[in-house]
Amino acid sequence: MNAVDELHHGQERICELIRVLSTLSREESLIGTRTYFELLKRLASEVEHQFTLEEMNIYSRMLVHEDARVKATASRFLSGEREIKRLFGDYAAKWCQQHAARQDTAAFVRDTESMFRLLLDRMKNADRDLYPVAAQAAHSPGMAAGY
Numbered sequence: 001m002n003a004v005d006e007l008h009h010g011q012e013r014i015c016e017l018i019r020v021l022s023t024l025s026r027e028e029s030l031i032g033t034r035t036y037f038e039l040l041k042r043l044a045s046e047v048e049h050q051f052t053l054e055e056m057n058i059y060s061r062m063l064v065h066e067d068a069r070v071k072a073t074a075s076r077f078l079s080g081e082r083e084i085k086r087l088f089g090d091y092a093a094k095w096c097q098q099h100a101a102r103q104d105t106a107a108f109v110r111d112t113e114s115m116f117r118l119l120l121d122r123m124k125n126a127d128r129d130l131y132p133v134a135a136q137a138a139h140s141p142g143m144a145a146g147y
Contacts, residue, residue, distance in 0.1 A: 003057035032102040
């Protein structure tokens with residue numbers, strides 16, 4: 001399996017967790033459960049793993065590519081990744097404790113849905129704009145092999 005395929009599989013795992021957590025979020029009595037927060041922590045781990053794979057397998061190669069468009073795409077997504085990490089860190093600090101979510105479930109659900117939308121949008125954009133450029137650049141001069 002090449003790096004882009006592996007990244008697609010990672011996105012599938014993240015989307016599945018988001019769908020499950022979104023469904024659970026509709027039932028207030030499930031929000032504060034241990035299972036809910038175990039799944040939320042698993043999502044955070046999957047997102048971090050996905051970003052690590054992108055950094056190792058895509059950005060490191062794209063940022064040294066001869067084509068300025070390839071470099072710019074990598075730079076743009078890397079910048080966006082840093083912002084998502086910051087926002088996710090803020091979200092986790094505020095909400096990734098069972099008692100915090102129970103104290104204000106409406107705000108928790110609102111912030112969680114917003115975070116999920118951000119992650120889903122980012123993955124859609126990576127599918128549309130990042131991964132195709134990475135795959136194309138891997139087969140062009142100026143790119144190290146490995147995709």
